[in-house]
Amino acid sequence: MEFRLIDRIRAHTAQQRDDVKLGIGDDAAVLAVPAGQELVVAIDTMVEGVHFPRGTSPEDIGWKALAVNLSDLAAMGATPAWALLALTMPRNDAAVTADFVDGLATGFFELAQSWRLALVGGDTTSGPLCLSVAVHGFVPPGQALTRSGARAGDIVLVTGTLGDAAAGLHLLQRGEHEAALIGRLNRPTPRLSAGLALRGQASACLDVSDGLIADLGHVAEASGLGAHIDAGLLPLSPSMLAMFDDEQARMFALTGGDDYELCFTVPANRVADVQADLARIGCGATRIGRMVEGAGVQVLDANGEPMAISRKGWDHFAA
Template identity: 45%
Template sequence: MEFDLIARHFTRATPGAVLGVGDDCALLAPTPGMQLAVSTDMLLEGRHFSPADSPAGLGHKSLAVNLSDLAAMGATPRWATLAIALPEENDAWLNAFARGFFRMADLHGLELVGGDTSRGTLTISITVMGEVPPGQALRRDGAQTGDDVWVSGMLGSAALALAYRQGRLFMEQIDAAKVLPALYLPMPRIALGEALRGLASSAIDISDGLLGDLGHILKRSRVGATLEFSALPTLPVAQAYLHEAVARDCVLAGGDDYELCFTAPPGRRDAVQAAAAAAGVAVSRIGRITAEPGLNVLDADGQPLPIAHTGYDHFAA
């Protein structure tokens, strides 16, 4: 029975909610004076993950990719709802999925307050809710000419892992083992997003590829950007493969990084570095915002790199 399944795997105490799982609706009381940030993401078997993927890892990743949207807005996680379609009831799979899900939830103080289950192709849809002080949310429309462009963490690792798994890029097995965790166990940059309130002029999380996601900032802010490929942060193991076009494409447009890309005035460089250090996350300055529209990536000689595509297309075949 649906309700027995929910009770066994997804019902826990929710002291931060007025009423959690078990009724027709959850009842929530946001902190007085705070604004709610709300985001929904969907993951489909065969499109976003493989049937062979670990259910615990899938529980982790399905929530992490949603939390990354809150991080991009500088919001503090509070609550989530989970809707999941399953081809059949499988307690062992659900127990592992819930373990990965709640491990990530507990790490960020988030409570599961409702959702739905049904029979069907394995599909996971999560809505997350967070809080942010009025006027302090990080948005996509604030980049200004002359701003620095920054990214957190390392780029391209998850896309390199996927390219290796799909046979599009040969990697030594010992090298592949160093990038595979980025694909299966991404970590949302919640603490960094909170620390960037009042510092970043715009922000977005890198889910579909650096160029495509930065392009959303440029479009909303009505500006352009120039990036330096040599400044893009990658794991040392990845650098051995960047002579191949597919590897460069993974760094520029591969997606699944779940790092933050953000802009800030040059006068705030020290403050940005201090905020990142306080959050325990490395950040790299990779370019600048320009008044001229368009997005250019320069090689070590200052020449434009050819760009095959800018990011993941959710409706591509």
């Protein structure tokens, strides 16, 4: 790189943490995990043209690269602490300038600082625009939220609203703009506070990154169960409903990815308390279905009949 990339990124990082014994600038970082805490680690990659369209602002790219990782920590009920950033950027691309790097760093650290997260190391190399972020957090021993603890009869809930990011992407691809939906796509908010509140409450939890049906399918599979979703209960945002008809909105909610809401399960008699706990931190949570004996995820209509979902739309099963 012509500019000293690491120094540029470093200049943006203000976060000091006592548990960082040695940060950016050596062969590796040296860190102290607090006594009595387990370490929670995740890694995620974003590639230009795959996870974000060319032309996405560098601030949004930097934010989202960290957000999708923090969402994994949220899904585990972990407190975030440290990140590593591996940044691959084209050497000869007029769009990838020192300003671009400053933008990436601005977006990344805007989110990092709100969670007191420190960037402790990284790697910069030339190649197609691509960011891998590894995040580290803490959880008390045995308290991590996993995908495998759901029991038959547990209620399935999701935080916030679903489908907005997919709706935003759909609009972008049509050349239209609607700030709220595109903001959900480009600036997802990891549900870290909700994840912490769900420790000891949720029997299973994950974040919705691939689409509700696919992701709830992971909980079902890991828990050795099936799941039913009541299509009529899906939480849909007013922004999405203003732009799309009900059927398309529900399709975004069921199959769209990139929402980074938490999907979790709770014993039926705990649902109201958990919703009240989440409400106290400003996080809505909607019951959308239940775990059942069996396997796979079924979407039920208002009459409790299974609906067939395809990429294009859905139909009632031919009974």
